[in-house]
Amino acid sequence: MSKQPSQQHAKAASGQTKSTDDDVEFLEDDDDNQMDFDMAALNMGEKKPKIATAKPKKVSSIASTPVSSQPSSPKVTPLAKIPVSKRVDVEAEYAKRTSDKAKLNMVVIGHVDAGKSTLMGHFLYALGQVSEKTIRKYEREAQKIGKSSFAYAWVLDETGEERSRGITMDIATNSFETTSKQFTLLDAPGHRDFIPNMISGAAQADVAILVVDATTGEFEAGFDANGQTKEHALLVRSLGVQQMIVAVNKLDSMEWSKHRFDEITAKLGTFLIQAGFRKSKLYFVPVSGLTGENLVKKTEGCPLYDWYKGETLVERVDQFEPPVRLLDKPFRMAVSDFFKGGIGSSSGVSVAGRIDAGHVQVGEQVVAIPGGEIGVIKTMQVNDDTATWGAAGDSCLMTLTGLDIMQLSAGTVLCTPAHPVPVTSTFIAQLVVFDIKVPITSGFPVILHHQSLNEPASIVKLIATIDKATGEIIKKNPRHLSKGSTATVRIKLDNRPIPLETFKDNKDLGRVMLRKGGETVAAGVVTQVRNS
Numbered sequence: 001m002s003k004q005p006s007q008q009h010a011k012a013a014s015g016q017t018k019s020t021d022d023d024v025e026f027l028e029d030d031d032d033n034q035m036d037f038d039m040a041a042l043n044m045g046e047k048k049p050k051i052a053t054a055k056p057k058k059v060s061s062i063a064s065t066p067v068s069s070q071p072s073s074p075k076v077t078p079l080a081k082i083p084v085s086k087r088v089d090v091e092a093e094y095a096k097r098t099s100d101k102a103k104l105n106m107v108v109i110g111h112v113d114a115g116k117s118t119l120m121g122h123f124l125y126a127l128g129q130v131s132e133k134t135i136r137k138y139e140r141e142a143q144k145i146g147k148s149s150f151a152y153a154w155v156l157d158e159t160g161e162e163r164s165r166g167i168t169m170d171i172a173t174n175s176f177e178t179t180s181k182q183f184t185l186l187d188a189p190g191h192r193d194f195i196p197n198m199i200s201g202a203a204q205a206d207v208a209i210l211v212v213d214a215t216t217g218e219f220e221a222g223f224d225a226n227g228q229t230k231e232h233a234l235l236v237r238s239l240g241v242q243q244m245i246v247a248v249n250k251l252d253s254m255e256w257s258k259h260r261f262d263e264i265t266a267k268l269g270t271f272l273i274q275a276g277f278r279k280s281k282l283y284f285v286p287v288s289g290l291t292g293e294n295l296v297k298k299t300e301g302c303p304l305y306d307w308y309k310g311e312t313l314v315e316r317v318d319q320f321e322p323p324v325r326l327l328d329k330p331f332r333m334a335v336s337d338f339f340k341g342g343i344g345s346s347s348g349v350s351v352a353g354r355i356d357a358g359h360v361q362v363g364e365q366v367v368a369i370p371g372g373e374i375g376v377i378k379t380m381q382v383n384d385d386t387a388t389w390g391a392a393g394d395s396c397l398m399t400l401t402g403l404d405i406m407q408l409s410a411g412t413v414l415c416t417p418a419h420p421v422p423v424t425s426t427f428i429a430q431l432v433v434f435d436i437k438v439p440i441t442s443g444f445p446v447i448l449h450h451q452s453l454n455e456p457a458s459i460v461k462l463i464a465t466i467d468k469a470t471g472e473i474i475k476k477n478p479r480h481l482s483k484g485s486t487a488t489v490r491i492k493l494d495n496r497p498i499p500l501e502t503f504k505d506n507k508d509l510g511r512v513m514l515r516k517g518g519e520t521v522a523a524g525v526v527t528q529v530r531n532s
Contacts, residue, residue, distance in 0.1 A: 087361070088361050088388055088389045090327075090359040090361060090389050090391055091327060091359070093389060094327065094359070094391050098322075101177065101180060101181055101182045102180070102181050102182070102322035103181070103182045103183075103184070103322070103383070103393060103394070104181055104182070104183055104184075104206045104207055104320055104322055104323075104393075105183070105184045105186065105204050105205050105206045105207075105354065105393065105395065106183050106184070106185055106186065106205060106206065106207050106208065106209065106317070106320070107186040107202050107204070107205035107207075107208050107209075107236065107241070108120050108185065108186065108208070108209045108211060109202065109208055109209070109210050109211070109232040109233070109235075109236060110210055110211035110212060110222070110228070110229060110232060111212070111213070111221070111222030111223075111227045111228040111229045111232070112228060113213065113218070114211045114212055114213045114218075114222060114229075114249060115211060115213060115249045115250060115289045115290070116211045117152070117153035117154075117155075117156045118150070118152045118153040118289040118290060119152075119211055119247060119249055119287065119289030119295070120155075120156060120174075120185060120209075120289075121151075121152035121153050121154065121155030121156050121289075122152040122289050122290070122292045122295060123176075123289075123295045123296065123313065123314070124155055124174055124176055124185075125152065125155065125292075126292055126295050126296040126297070126314075127176050127177075127296060127314065129174065129175075129176050130155050134155075135151060135152070135155075138150075138151040138152070138154045138155070139151040141154070142154065152289065152290075155174075156174065175383055175384060178314055178317055178318035179318050180318055181317075181318055181320065181322070182383070183317070184383055184395045186202075186204060186205060199235060199239070199449045199454075199513055200336060200449075200451065200452040202235055202236045202239050202241070203239050203334075203451050203452070203508070203511075204336070204353075204354040204395070205236065205239070205241055206241070206243075206320075206322070206323050206393070207241060207243045207244065207245075207320045208236045208241045208243075208244045208245070209244070209245045209246075209247055209313075209317075210229070210232065210233055210236075210244055210245070210246045210247070211246075211247045211249050211289075212229060212246060212247070212248055212249060212264060212268065213249055213250050214248050214249060214250050214251040214253070214254050214260055214261070214264060214286075215250050215253050215254065216254070216260075218250075219264055223267070223268065223271075229268075230271065230275075231519075231520055233271070233272055233275055233277075234275055234434060234520065234523070235513065235520060235523070237275050237276045237277060238276075238432075238511070238513060238523030238524075239511055239513070239523075240507060240508070240511065242277070242278070242281055243281045243320055243321065244272070244277060244281070244282055244283070245283045245284075245285055245313070245316055245317065246265075246268060246272075246282065246283070246284045246285070247285055247287050247289075247313060248261055248264055248265070248284060248285065248286045248287065249287055249288065249289050250288060250289070250290070251286045251287070251288060251304070252288040252290070252291055252293060255303065256286070256302070256303045256304040256306075256308075258307045258308075261284070261286050261308075264284075265284045268284075269282060269284070283316050285310065285311065285312075285313050285316050286304060286308055287313055294308075294312050294313060295312060295313045295314065296312055296313070296314045297312060298312060323393070325391065325392035325393045326356070326357040326358065326392050326506070326507075327357075327358065327359060327391055327392050328358075329357035329358050329392070329505075329506065330357065330358050330415065330416050330418075330419035331355070331357065331358035331359060331360045331366070331414070331415060331416040331419075332355070332356040332357040332358060332413055332414070332415055332421060332501075332506060332508075332509060333351075333353045333354065333355045333356060333360075333366075333396065333413065333414040333415075334353050334354070334356060334411070334412075334413050334451035334452060334508070334509065335351050335352070335353045335368075335408060335410075335411075335412040335413070335414060335452070336352055336353045336354070336451070336452045337351070337352040337353070338350065338351045338352070338405065338408045338412075339405075340405055347401070348378055348399045348400055348401045348403075349375070349399070349400050349401075349403050349404075349405045349408070350397060350398070350399050350400075351397070351398055351400060351408065351412075351414065352395075352396065352397045352398075353395075353396060353414070353452075354393070354394065354395050354396070355390050355391060355392050355393065355394050355396055356392065356506060356508040356509055357392050357506055357508070357509075358391075358392060358416065359389060359390065359391040359392065360377065360389065360390055360398075360416075361377070361380075361388055361389035361390075362377050362378070362379065362380055362388045362389070363376070363377060364376070364377055364416075365377075365416075365417055366400070366414040366415065366416065366417070367414070367415050367416070367417045367420050368403060368407050368408060368412050368413075368414060369412065369413050369414075369415055369420050369421050369423060369499045370412070370423050370496075370497065370498070370499060371407040371408075371412070372420070373403055373404060373407045374402065374403070374417055375400035375401060375402045375403030376400065376401050376402050377398050377399070377400060378398075378399045378400065378401050379398065379399045380396060380397070380398045380399075381396070381397040381398075382394045382395070382396055383395055384397075410452050410453050410454075411450065411451065411452065411453025411455070411498055411499065412499070413451075413499040413509070421499040421500070421501055421509065422499070422500060422501060422529050423497045423498065423499050423500070424497050424498070424500050424529045424530055425492060425493040425496070425497040425498070425530075426460075426490065426491070426492045426493070426530040427490070427491055427500060427526050427528060427529045427530060428463070428488060428489070428490050428491075428526070428527050428528040428529075428530075429488070429489060429491055429512055429524040429525060429526050429527060430466070430486070430487070430488050430524050430525055430527055431481075431485075431486070431487055431488075431489055431514070431522040431523065431524035432468075432484075432485070432486050432522060432523060432524060433481050433482065433483060433484060433485040433486075433487070433521065433522045434483070434519075434520055434521055434522060434523070435483055436482070436483055436519075436521050436522075439480035439481060439482050440459060440462070440480060440481040440482075440485075440521065440522070441462070441479065441480045441481075442459065442460065442461055442462055443458055443459070443460065444458065444459040444516075445457075445458050445494075445516065446458065446459065446491075446514040446515060446516050446521065446522075447514070447515045447516065448491065448493065448512055448513070448514060449512065449513040449514070449515060450498060450500065450509075450511070450512050450513075451508075451509070453498060454515075455493055455494070455495060455496070455498060456493075456494040456495060457491055457492060457493045457494055457514075458491070458492055458494060459489050459490070459491055459514075460490050460491065460492045461489060461490040462477065462478050462479075462480070462481060462487060462489055463476070463477070463487070463488040463489055463490060464476045464477070464478070464487065464488050465478050465481065465485055465486065465487045466486045466487060466488060467486075468486045488527070491512075491514075500526055500529055501526065501529070502526050502527060502528065502529060503525035503526055503527065504527075510525055510526040511523070511524070511525055511526070512524055512525075512526060
């Protein structure tokens with residue numbers, strides 16, 4: 001976030017290059033207003049990638065069928081706008097708000113049983129976000145079912161099934177503040193059966209905490225082939241997260257061993273750098289979620305501090321850098337949940353999600369895409385507080401009137417009526433292929449994940465393989481794609497068109513994940529969208 005968002009966004013926009021029908025740009029990292037998906041760095045089986053250059057490189061003539069760079073959008077008729085006298089100067093209000101504390105969305109990820117919910121539940125308690133009375137209640141209830149160690153986890157695991165099974169199944173959200181930041185906390189499920197829920201949560205995140213279990217055998221189980229540590233890290237990086245803390249949890253069970261901490265740091269650090277994270281934006285912090293050590297404060301005499309001189313977890317979290325928000329772009333909010341009834345009312349329809357771009361305020365009209373039906377914003381909450389406006393990066397719940405709930409579904413995007421998001425069933429993407437067992441060929445079926453949506457699709461054409469370091473074409477019309485490949489492909493949705501934008505126009509709505517057989521096979525960015 002920026003205290004002067006409009007200037008930064010104008011600068012970022014001016015650095016974008018215009019695409020043509022026959023050109024696909026090589027996408028690079030975004031630390032200096034560059035594209036923020038480092039395709040080279042995501043190569044898992046190669047040597048350390050070359051440093052990306054500042055200017056995107058063009059790949060020549062690889063689209064065999066003309067594709068429109070400006071796809072058609074649903075035609076909608078905007079309603080009358082709210083009176084000027086009642087409008088809020090959102091950019092001015094945003095600048096005031098962020099001058100105090102920047103807002104970030106943080107997802108907590110990791111292998112099942114790494115202790116994510118216990119760690120973050122204890123973290124929230126130590127910050128005063130959970131009362132002593134509530135924790136004591138959870139302790140008594142957990143003891144009754146013989147699972148006393150689950151008390152802190154129950155701060156985030158709210159359903160009866162989650163509590164009885166001891167695993168997170170859906171995304172849990174909480175809020176907390178540090179010295180200089182405000183955070184919305186997303187606790188993602190670690191079990192491989194709930195990866196789609198994890199993707200939906202991670203798509204809303206700016207930064208991440210990866211929790212690993214330091215116990216002998218447990219770290220290895222999460223890190224090796226069938227564990228979720230690697231896949232979670234790859235997913236959040238592919239979804240745009242660039243800053244991450246690795247919380248080395250349960251190190252107290254290893255008697256606060258420096259050797260074990262260094263072993264995990266070396267092994268995991270190498271993998272994460274290969275996965276596209278920069279060393280300067282990776283941070284390792286030893287903690288105990290159960291005892292609370294080094295979460296918020298340090299206990300005098302703890303053996304950990306004989307060798308560890310770094311920050312507590314909260315101190316490290318407070319140093320996350322806020323991202324630049326797309327305030328000057330048309331309003332976009334991918335709907336993650338919806339239900340009948342409004343905020344404090346039985347009328348209307350409530351929708352929840354994170355605002356991906358632009359801003360919106362009470363009294364304005366929004367259009368639900370696909371469908372094209374327009375509703376009026378009656379009330380809003382931003383991060384659980386009543387609000388009159390929301391902007392890019394905000395987690396928002398709004399009540400809409402005039403909108404039929406039957407027009408909403410997983411994957412619906414709310415937009416400004418004057419600039420609706422395109423809808424398409426066919427698009428071109430630049431992919432990086434993960435650790436797959438069977439090569440990808442033309443016609444390869446996948447489940448496409450985009451925000452909270454997952455739809456069956458097929459890779460209908462392999463257009464070209466690309467050099468990860470230079471962006472130059474290696475081979476046109478390859479017969480297959482193997483592990484570590486970077487390629488341009490055409491993807492077609494099997495059942496229905498979806499709202500989608502190019503990565504250049506909207507980084508959040510321009511990312512896709514491809515899964516098959518319960519495993520993530522590729523991730524990429526949308527480069528061109530065909531007319532639907």
